[in-house]
Amino acid sequence: MNYRFFVFILLGFIFFASSSCTTREKLVYFQKGNLDSLGKVPSTFNPTFQTDDFLSIVVTAQEPESVIPFNLITATTQMNGVSGYTNGTPAQNGYLIDNEGNIQFPILGTLHVGGLNRQAAVQLLQEKLKDYLKGPGVQIQILNYKITVLGDVKVPGTFQIPNERITLLEALGLSGDLNITAERKNILLIREENGEKKEYRIDLTKKDLFASPVYYLRQNDVLYVEPNVTARSASTVWRTSGGIIISLTSLIITTIVLITR
Numbered sequence: 235m236n237y238r239f240f241v242f243i244l245l246g247f248i249f250f251a252s253s254s255c256t257t258r259e260k261l262v263y264f265q266k267g268n269l270d271s272l273g274k275v276p277s278t279f280n281p282t283f284q285t286d287d288f289l290s291i292v293v294t295a296q297e298p299e300s301v302i303p304f305n306l307i308t309a310t311t312q313m314n315g316v317s318g319y320t321n322g323t324p325a326q327n328g329y330l331i332d333n334e335g336n337i338q339f340p341i342l343g344t345l346h347v348g349g350l351n352r353q354a355a356v357q358l359l360q361e362k363l364k365d366y367l368k369g370p371g372v373q374i375q376i377l378n379y380k381i382t383v384l385g386d387v388k389v390p391g392t393f394q395i396p397n398e399r400i401t402l403l404e405a406l407g408l409s410g411d412l413n414i415t416a417e418r419k420n421i422l423l424i425r426e427e428n429g430e431k432k433e434y435r436i437d438l439t440k441k442d443l444f445a446s447p448v449y450y451l452r453q454n455d456v457l458y459v460e461p462n463v464t465a466r467s468a469s470t471v472w473r474t475s476g477g478i479i480i481s482l483t484s485l486i487i488t489t490i491v492l493i494t495r
Contacts, residue, residue: 263418263438279399279450280351281376284426287453288378289329289337289347291359295367304340304363328377341366381451383409385459386416400451402436402443406459412438417460423448424456 293304306327329337335348342362347355356372363370381400382392388410412418421436434448443449
């Protein structure tokens with residue numbers, strides 16, 4: 235009977251050692267009790283244009299030929315014996331916002347669009363185009379809208395966002411989600427606002443995220459997920475020594491069983 239008790243103790247030790255040292259409260263997002271009254275999530279998101287944004291601007295009007303001077307012509311690359319270029323591949327044309335927040339637009343000249351959202355920029359262009367076109371329409375898209383996710387995630391990297399709308403949770407989904415060793419209560423978001431870098435700290439275990447100004451990411455936002463040092467250390471120790479512990483324990487149990495027969 236004594237050897238059985240000893241075996242039970244050894245098996246309990248193995249189970250305890252192999253289980254994660256990280257508690258449920260440190261791993262689960264939006265834990266029970268936090269979702270009873272979610273913060274109000276904005277129904278729409280309209281990014282403001284910033285320095286170094288690369289804009290596609292397409293002008294339309296009732297008379298299609300009249301808009302030709304206001305639209306950039308799509309360029310094509312030619313082989314011409316140069317390696318790395320493909321015949322007929324369209325190149326993106328657009329307007330780069332300079333350090334002063336301006337773009338140079340055909341015929342209209344310098345336009346200040348930095349700090350404007352899409353609706354305001356469209357209205358600005360339409361007003362100026364009324365002198366040249368009948369019923370002008372304007373479509374604007376950010377061609378280089380991107381976010382970056384770094385740190386303790388499965389697939390860190392920079393991601394292009396074609397629809398210019400992404401939430402923080404969707405960004406973590408693009409990166410393959412957090413690793414089990416990641417710190418969920420202190421995620422860092424770095425954002426440029428009015429020419430200055432600002433930092434926000436995010437706790438994924440709380441509901442506050444849904445109503446925070448960082449729920450929707452802006453172009454060029456950077457997310458950094460810190461590793462949980464305690465969880466990572468425990469995981470590393472078990473990976474390196476777990477096999478040895480199990481082998482030794484199995485040997486001890488086998489020896490005890492043989493001796494006590």
